[in-house]
Amino acid sequence: MTHPPLCAPNDGNPDRVGSVSGMAVTVRIPTTLRPMTGGVSQVQVEGANLAEVLDNLEAAHPGFRDRLLDESGQLRKFVNLFVADDDVRYLNGLQTPVPAGETVSIIPAVAGG
Numbered sequence: 001m002t003h004p005p006l007c008a009p010n011d012g013n014p015d016r017v018g019s020v021s022g023m024a025v026t027v028r029i030p031t032t033l034r035p036m037t038g039g040v041s042q043v044q045v046e047g048a049n050l051a052e053v054l055d056n057l058e059a060a061h062p063g064f065r066d067r068l069l070d071e072s073g074q075l076r077k078f079v080n081l082f083v084a085d086d087d088v089r090y091l092n093g094l095q096t097p098v099p100a101g102e103t104v105s106i107i108p109a110v111a112g113g
Helices: 031-037 050-060 064-068
Strands: 024-028 042-046 079-083 103-108
Touching (some): 024 050, 031 103, 042 050
Antiparallel strands (some): 024 042
């Protein structure tokens, strides 16, 4: 199913793309992925669960799907997604419900030695 872009025009806040109606949720974008959002740190898209949020994020800002999901459509191992403060890997994965007004955070894994 093809989703139309859901981001409204910028509301004047340089860190946020404008809001949308319906089941809008805020997606926090890490610095490394901000070029895909024109440099903004958070965007709003619609979606009742994480899969819908990511579909709509991809429709509004192409390129996220390849960075977040592997070839089988599963969350990449080096990417962590949180709904509120909860890691979706310990919830229902991509089927995790995302209530309207909630925040989804994309957190790239950090490794080092």
